[in-house]
Amino acid sequence: MSSLSIADEVHKRRTFAIISHPDAGKTTLTEKLLLFGGAIQQAGTVKGRKSARHATSDWMEVEKQRGISVSSSVMQFEYAHHTINLLDTPGHEDFSEDTYRVLTAVDAAVMVIDAAKGVEERTIKLLEICRLRNTPIITFINKLDREVREPLSLIEEVESVLKIDCAPLAWPLGMGKRFRGVFDLRRDQLIRFAAGKDRVSVDEEVIARLDNPRLDRLYPEEIKALRDDVELVRVASAPFEVARFLAASQTPVLFGSAINNFGVREILQALIDWAPSPLSRTTTTRRVAPNEPALTGFVFKIQANMDLRHRDRIAFVRICSGRYRPGARVVHQRTGRELKIAHALSFMANERVASEEAVAGDIIGLHNHGQLQIGDTLTEGEKLAFLGIPYFAPELFRVARARDPFKSKQLGKGLKELGEEGAIQVFENSLGHTLLGAVGPLQFEIVAHRLHTEYQVDAVYDLSDIQVARWLVFPDDAARKKFEREQAARLAHDVDANPVYLAPNRYNLQVTMEAWPSVRFLATREHGEILG
Numbered sequence: 001m002s003s004l005s006i007a008d009e010v011h012k013r014r015t016f017a018i019i020s021h022p023d024a025g026k027t028t029l030t031e032k033l034l035l036f037g038g039a040i041q042q043a044g045t046v047k048g049r050k051s052a053r054h055a056t057s058d059w060m061e062v063e064k065q066r067g068i069s070v071s072s073s074v075m076q077f078e079y080a081h082h083t084i085n086l087l088d089t090p091g092h093e094d095f096s097e098d099t100y101r102v103l104t105a106v107d108a109a110v111m112v113i114d115a116a117k118g119v120e121e122r123t124i125k126l127l128e129i130c131r132l133r134n135t136p137i138i139t140f141i142n143k144l145d146r147e148v149r150e151p152l153s154l155i156e157e158v159e160s161v162l163k164i165d166c167a168p169l170a171w172p173l174g175m176g177k178r179f180r181g182v183f184d185l186r187r188d189q190l191i192r193f194a195a196g197k198d199r200v201s202v203d204e205e206v207i208a209r210l211d212n213p214r215l216d217r218l219y220p221e222e223i224k225a226l227r228d229d230v231e232l233v234r235v236a237s238a239p240f241e242v243a244r245f246l247a248a249s250q251t252p253v254l255f256g257s258a259i260n261n262f263g264v265r266e267i268l269q270a271l272i273d274w275a276p277s278p279l280s281r282t283t284t285t286r287r288v289a290p291n292e293p294a295l296t297g298f299v300f301k302i303q304a305n306m307d308l309r310h311r312d313r314i315a316f317v318r319i320c321s322g323r324y325r326p327g328a329r330v331v332h333q334r335t336g337r338e339l340k341i342a343h344a345l346s347f348m349a350n351e352r353v354a355s356e357e358a359v360a361g362d363i364i365g366l367h368n369h370g371q372l373q374i375g376d377t378l379t380e381g382e383k384l385a386f387l388g389i390p391y392f393a394p395e396l397f398r399v400a401r402a403r404d405p406f407k408s409k410q411l412g413k414g415l416k417e418l419g420e421e422g423a424i425q426v427f428e429n430s431l432g433h434t435l436l437g438a439v440g441p442l443q444f445e446i447v448a449h450r451l452h453t454e455y456q457v458d459a460v461y462d463l464s465d466i467q468v469a470r471w472l473v474f475p476d477d478a479a480r481k482k483f484e485r486e487q488a489a490r491l492a493h494d495v496d497a498n499p500v501y502l503a504p505n506r507y508n509l510q511v512t513m514e515a516w517p518s519v520r521f522l523a524t525r526e527h528g529e530i531l532g
Contacts, residue, residue: 006323006359007291013278013361014271015085015318017102019130020112021120025142029112029258029267030075030088036264037084039077039348074316074347074363082272085363097392097439098301098422101374103129104389105300105318107361108136108275110267111251112258115141115148115175119161127162133388134248137164138270145195145257147176152229155237155253165250167240168233170266172255173219173226180219182255182263183210183230186240190215195260242274278361281320283377283384288321290360295322295330298386299376302368302421304454313417314345315368317378320386324358330378332371333385339378341366373496374422375526390524393471394425394437397464398444401434407457414455418447419495427469427492427500435492435502436461437469468503473520483519487512498525 004012020026034040073088087106089099103109109130113119130137141154155166170182173190181193190212192205207214210230215223244250252270256263278290288296301316328341345365346355358364366372375389402411415434419426424447425437438444444461451457471494474480480499484491490512492500501521503509513521 009359010290011277012082014082014275015106015361016108017087017089017106018110019126021122024112024114025258026112032258032261032264037077037079076346079268080272085361100129101300107279110138110140113141115143116146118154118157136245136248137251139251139253140267141255142258144172144175144179144255145260166253167250168237168253170255171230174222193262245274282387285384290321292321294380295324295328296320296379299372299374302374304417304421313368314365315372317364319358319360319362321360331381333377390526393469393523396438397466398436398461399464400436400459400461403458403460410455410457411459414451414457416495426495429492430488465504466502467505468509470501470521471525472499472501475518479518
C-alpha cells in the first residue's frame with residue numbers, strides 16, 4: 001500500500017473519458033493509450049464478426065459481433081508516475097444516458113474527430129454534455145494517414161460549430177499516402193511519421209527547426225505549404241493557456257493517426273501536463289474536496305453479468321475523497337445502512353483484480369445484490385448526496401412479454417436487472433404489464449440480445465400506445481392516493497418504485513398537468529431519488 005498522503009496520491013490521478021462520433025476512432029485510440037501505458041502488449045482492432053480479436057474495451061459479446069461500443073468500460077493503468085483512469089463510453093447515440101453518467105465521473109475528456117468528416121452530430125451533443133460541467137477538453141484530430149480535409153478548415157469548423165476556441169499545438173505535414181508527420185509548434189520540431197500498428201515505437205525521428213535545410217531535401221513538394229500554414233497559425237491562433245483549458249473555454253488540438261500509434265504519446269503527456277487532478281464535488285449540503293480524509297463516493301454505473309459464470313452485478317463507484325482500503329465501512333445514504341466493503345475491484349475492461357487501495361479519481365467495483373442503485377452516495381457517516389446524475393424520460397416504448405409463458409419470471413428478473421443497470425428503462429403498470437422505454441431503437445435490440453444470451457429468454461416486443469413518460473412528485477400523501485385512484489390506467493412505477501405517468505400523446509399530458517396543478521411532472525429525475 002502507498003505511503004504517500006491522500007493529497008499526494010490525488011495529485012497523481014488523471015480521470016478522463018474519450019468522446020466522439022461513432023467510427024471516429026475512439027475505441028482504437030482507447031486501445032493504443034492502453035498499449036502506450038503498458039496495460040496491454042498487443043492491440044486488437046474491432047474487426048468483422050469472424051475475427052478472433054476484438055477491442056479490449058468492448059468486452060460484451062454483442063459489441064464484438066457488431067463492432068460497436070454499447071457499454072462503458074473502466075480501465076486503469078500507470079504512465080509516467082501517474083495513475084490514469086480511462087473511462088470508455090458508448091459511441092452510439094442510443095446509449096446517451098450511459099455516456100452522460102460516465103461523464104459525471106470524469107475530470108477531463110479527449111474529443112476525437114475524424115479528419116475526413118470533421119465535426120459530426122454526436123460530437124456536438126457530447127460536447128454540450130461536457131459543457132454542462134465545464135469539463136476540460138483535449139482535441140485529437142485522427143486519421144491523418146487517410147485523405148482528409150484541410151487542417152485549417154477543421155479548426156475553423158470546431159470553433160464555429162462547437163463554440164470553443166482552438167489552440168493548435170502541432171500541425172500536420174501532408175495527409176493520406178503523403179502524410180509525413182506533425183510539426184510541434186511548441187518545441188519547433190518535426191516528428192516524422194512511421195506506422196506503428198500493434199507495437200509502441202520509442203524511436204520516432206525528430207528534425208529540429210522549421211527552417212532546417214534537411215526538410216527541403218526530404219519534402220521538397222510539401223515543406224513550403226507547411227511553413228506557410230505554421231506562420232498563419234502562429235499569427236491567427238491564440239496561444240494555449242492552461243487556465244482557459246481548465247475553464248473549458250479553449251481546447252488544445254493535436255493531430256495524428258491512432259491506428260498507427262502516431263500522436264498517442266502526446267495525448268497522454270497532455271493529460272499529465274494539463275488535465276486537472278480530481279476535483280471537488282457538489283453535494284446536497286456542501287462541496288467535498290478530494291483530499292479530505294473521510295471516504296466518500298457515488299455509484300455512476302451498474303453492470304450485470306460481466307462474468308456470466310457467476311451471474312454477477314457490479315456497481316461502479318467513483319471515489320470522491322478519502323482512501324479506500326479493504327474492510328472499509330461506509331453508510332449507504334439512501335437507506336441509512338452500514339456497508340462493509342471487504343473486497344472492492346479495479347478494472348481493465350472486463351479483467352478485474354482486487355483493489356488494495358483507491359483515492360479520489362479512482363473507480364472501484366462493488367459486488368451488488370440489488371442494494372445499490374445508480375446515483376447512490378456512500379460516506380463514512382456524513383449525511384450528504386452527490387448531485388448531477390439524472391435519468392432522462394424515454395422517447396420510445398415497447399410492451400415486453402415472454403415468447404414462452406413459462407419463462408415470464410425469468411423475463412421479469414432479466415428486465416429488472418437490466419433496468420437497474422440503466423441499459424433500458426422498465427415500467428410496470430397496475431395490471432402487471434411491463435413497458436420498456438428507450439432513447440433510441442438500438443437499445444431494444446441490445447436488450448433482446450442480452451435477454452437471450454444472458455437470461456435464456458426470448459421475448460416479443462409489441463408497439464405501445466405510450467408516447468410520453470413523466471415522473472411524478474406529489475405534494476402530500478392525500479394527493480398521491482387521489483391521483484392513483486383517478487389515473488390508475490395511466491400510472492406505472494419504474495425499477496426503483498418511483499411513480500410515473502404514461503401518456504398516449506403530449507396533448508393528454510398537457511391536459512392532465514392542467515387538471516393536477518399541485519403535482520409535478522418531471523422529464524428528468526436524479527438517480528436514486530425517491531419521488532413518491
